Amino acid sequence: MSQFVVRGGHKLSGTIVPQGAKNEALQIISAVLLTAEPVTITNIPDILDVNLLIELLQEMGVKVQRPERDTCIFQADDVDVDYLHSPAFHKKSGRLRGSVMLAGPMLARFKKAFVPKPGGDKIGRRRLDTHIIGFEKLGATFTYHPEDGFYHLSGDAMQGTYILLDEPSVTGTANIVMAASLTPGTTTIYNAACEPYLQQLCAMINRMGGKISGIGSNLLSIEGVSSLKGTEHRMLPDMIEIGSFIGLAAMTQSNIRIQGCGIPHLGIIPEKFRQLGIQFDIDGDDIVVPEQDSYEIQTYMDGGVLTIYDHPWPGLTPDLLSIMLVVATQARGSVLIHQKMFESRLFFTDKLIDMGAQIILCDPHRAAVIGLGRSQNLRGITMSSPDIRAGVALLIAALSADGKSVIQNIEQIDRGYQNIDGRLQALGAHIVRE
Ligand SMILES: CC(=O)N[C@H]1[C@@H](OP(=O)(O)OP(=O)(O)OC[C@H]2O[C@@H](n3ccc(=O)[nH]c3=O)[C@H](O)[C@@H]2O)O[C@H](CO)[C@@H](O)[C@@H]1O
Ligand SMILES: C=C(OP(=O)(O)O)C(=O)O
Numbered sequence: 038m039s040q041f042v043v044r045g046g047h048k049l050s051g052t053i054v055p056q057g058a059k060n061e062a063l064q065i066i067s068a069v070l071l072t073a074e075p076v077t078i079t080n081i082p083d084i085l086d087v088n089l090l091i092e093l094l095q096e097m098g099v100k101v102q103r104p105e106r107d108t109c110i111f112q113a114d115d116v117d118v119d120y121l122h123s124p125a126f127h128k129k130s131g132r133l134r135g136s137v138m139l140a141g142p143m144l145a146r147f148k149k150a151f152v153p154k155p156g157g158d159k160i161g162r163r164r165l166d167t168h169i170i171g172f173e174k175l176g177a178t179f180t181y182h183p184e185d186g187f188y189h190l191s192g193d194a195m196q197g198t199y200i201l202l203d204e205p206s207v208t209g210t211a212n213i214v215m216a217a218s219l220t221p222g223t224t225t226i227y228n229a230a231c232e233p234y235l236q237q238l239c240a241m242i243n244r245m246g247g248k249i250s251g252i253g254s255n256l257l258s259i260e261g262v263s264s265l266k267g268t269e270h271r272m273l274p275d276m277i278e279i280g281s282f283i284g285l286a287a288m289t290q291s292n293i294r295i296q297g298c299g300i301p302h303l304g305i306i307p308e309k310f311r312q313l314g315i316q317f318d319i320d321g322d323d324i325v326v327p328e329q330d331s332y333e334i335q336t337y338m339d340g341g342v343l344t345i346y347d348h349p350w351p352g353l354t355p356d357l358l359s360i361m362l363v364v365a366t367q368a369r370g371s372v373l374i375h376q377k378m379f380e381s382r383l384f385f386t387d388k389l390i391d392m393g394a395q396i397i398l399c400d401p402h403r404a405a406v407i408g409l410g411r412s413q414n415l416r417g418i419t420m421s422s423p424d425i426r427a428g429v430a431l432l433i434a435a436l437s438a439d440g441k442s443v444i445q446n447i448e449q450i451d452r453g454y455q456n457i458d459g460r461l462q463a464l465g466a467h468i469v470r471e
Contacts, residue, residue: 040445041458044467045417045438048328049291051464055279055298056082056455057107057272060356061234063135064211065270066090068238069099069111070142071215072245074267079108081272085452086133093129093136096120112267118143122151122187133157133452137168138208141215144177144192152188158424158449161379167202167209174200175213175220197222197261205230205255205349211238217259218247226257232350233273233302244268274299278454279324280306280357281429284364286326287315288437293464295324304351311335312343313361314368331411334370346375355379359430362386366394366415367437368408375403385427388420392438417442422449429454436466 057080066087069076081087083106091109095101098117102110120126121143130136134157140150150172157163169179169188177192197220200213210230215238217224229235231253239252245268248260279298286293287310300307300322307324310317314332318325334343347355355378362374366389376382380401390396392415395407417440422428428450435442444450447470450457458470 038445039447040443040471041432041447042469042471043417043432043435043442043444045436045440045442046414047289047436047465047467049286049289049293049436049461049464049466052294052296053282053460053464054296055274055282056084058082058234058275059084059086059277059453060207061237061272062087063090063133064138064208064234064238065241065272066094066111067135067138067142068215068241069094070113070116070139071146071218071242072265072267073112073114075110075112076267077108077110077269079269079271081107081109082275083107083455085448086135089129089133090135093126093139096125116147118147118149122185122189126151127153127186130155134163134208137165138212138215140168140172140190141212144172144190144195145216145219148192150190150192152190154186159381160424161381167204167206168212171200171202171209171213172216174198175216175224192216195220197224197259199225200227202226202228204228207232207235210235214239214242214249214257214259217261218242218249219263219265220261222261224259224261226259227255229255229257230349231255232354233276233304237270237273241268241270244270273302276303276306277354277356277426279303280310281360281433283310283315283317283324283326284360285433285436287329287332287364288367288433290328290330291326291464292328293326295326297322298324300324305353306357309345309353309357309361312345313364313372314370315364332368334365334368334372334408336370342371342373344373344375347377355382356426358382359385359426360433362404362406363389363430363434365406365408366396366434367411369410371405371407373403373405377402382424382427385423385431388418388431389415389434391418392416392434414439416440419443419445421445422447425449425453432457436461436468
């Protein structure tokens with residue numbers, strides 16, 4: 038297992054370009070199964086989870102050309118449906134969350150799908166009910182086979198219908214949208230997730246000949262068509278990376294330009310960093326974070342302590358709370374970080390406390406951070422990265438801390454951040470992969 042050795046306390050400077058979005062890539066690359074024609078996708082991030090999904094597609098018989106590292110041309114004209122319940126698929130798909138989104142297009146096009154227990158971050162319970170119940174409402178039947186650990190789905194008699202989702206699950210909505218796009222009749226999904234990556238997926242399906250309306254809202258209407266054609270699609274910049282870089286700049290008192298942020302797609306994210314007191318300028322499509330000695334967390338209008346909490350889009354994504362928490366440790370003032378969706382995502386605060394941060398973990402969902410206001414620096418320690426975002430939060434802490442830190446289990450970080458050590462070195466960071 039690899040680790041990062043970081044020598045902290047150095048200011049960084051320069052320009053960094055965000056990668057294509059990981060969570061968009063997992064939806065979009067699954068959607069290539071919706072057509073037998075070629076689909077060209079650009080701005081693909083070169084990260085473990087996405088590369089694994091591409092390998093899975095290849096093993097299913099999808100032809101993949103990679104003319105450039107960030108561009109693939111997929112053609113799903115000869116798919117081996119049975120591969121999806123092989124031990125090889127079981128093993129590989131168990132390593133990433135995105136694999137569950139192969140089910141929607143498979144059901145739509147081949148009337149058959151197998152859903153294994155998917156992987157992804159171990160950040161709490163991550164149920165698949167929304168996906169399975171959605172497929173069932175469309176008329177698919179499913180049985181769980183304990184002997185192979187798969188849900189076997191069959192969709193011979195699927196028909197468009199009205200679906201009120203129990204919760205606006207992101208991957209669940211993507212799966213149902215993909216299934217409905219080739220299912221006869223009109224499917225209406227209410228309480229749909231509506232984040233930019235889903236908007237991108239719907240726009241792509243429409244370019245392929247699909248008929249989806251309500252894009253960007255929580256009420257989607259999908260008129261099923263008999264077939265879809267090929268298209269081209271470019272991934273948005275990764276908003277979680279962008280947030281991570283804003284946090285990095287503030288914590289390390291660095292001047293960093295984040296180039297090409299897709300500002301209109303960032304929703305409430307910039308405002309939430311401003312509430313932590315971080316200043317930055319929007320310059321065209323770039324975010325420029327200037328060097329700042331200190332930043333002060335805002336209070337509510339009545340003087341009450343700020344709470345930063347996650348909420349389905351257009352609320353704040355849960356994937357940035359770990360980053361915001363670490364940034365708050367050096368702010369002036371206090372904040373309550375409330376992680377509502379996942380119950381095991383805040384335990385990494387133990388490591389920050391060992392580094393000298395002042396945090397009270399109230400319960401698995403809530404952490405009160407009393408900012409040090411730079412009265413003292415964090416201290417470097419040895420730690421292990423429990424999940425992708427906590428891993429990057431710890432990396433940011435290490436880059437701001439005095440002395441040497443070692444971050445183990447960095448495969449978690451590599452799942453979602455492309456060549457992060459190389460890109461940070463280019464900004465002047467002292468980070469080595471061992
Ligand atoms: C591959 C991918 O795209 N992963 C993202 C996707 O995961 P994913 O699609 O798996 O997450 P879901 O949107 O299904 O929800 C995640 C968890 O939050 C709970 N939940 C969800 C909605 C809600 O209103 N209340 C609530 O408590 C669910 O029960 C579930 O346990 O969306 C999550 C929520 O933005 C992100 O953290 C993940 O990075
Ligand atoms: C939780 C995340 O990813 P996944 O859903 O792929 O585990 C994430 O990207 O922060």
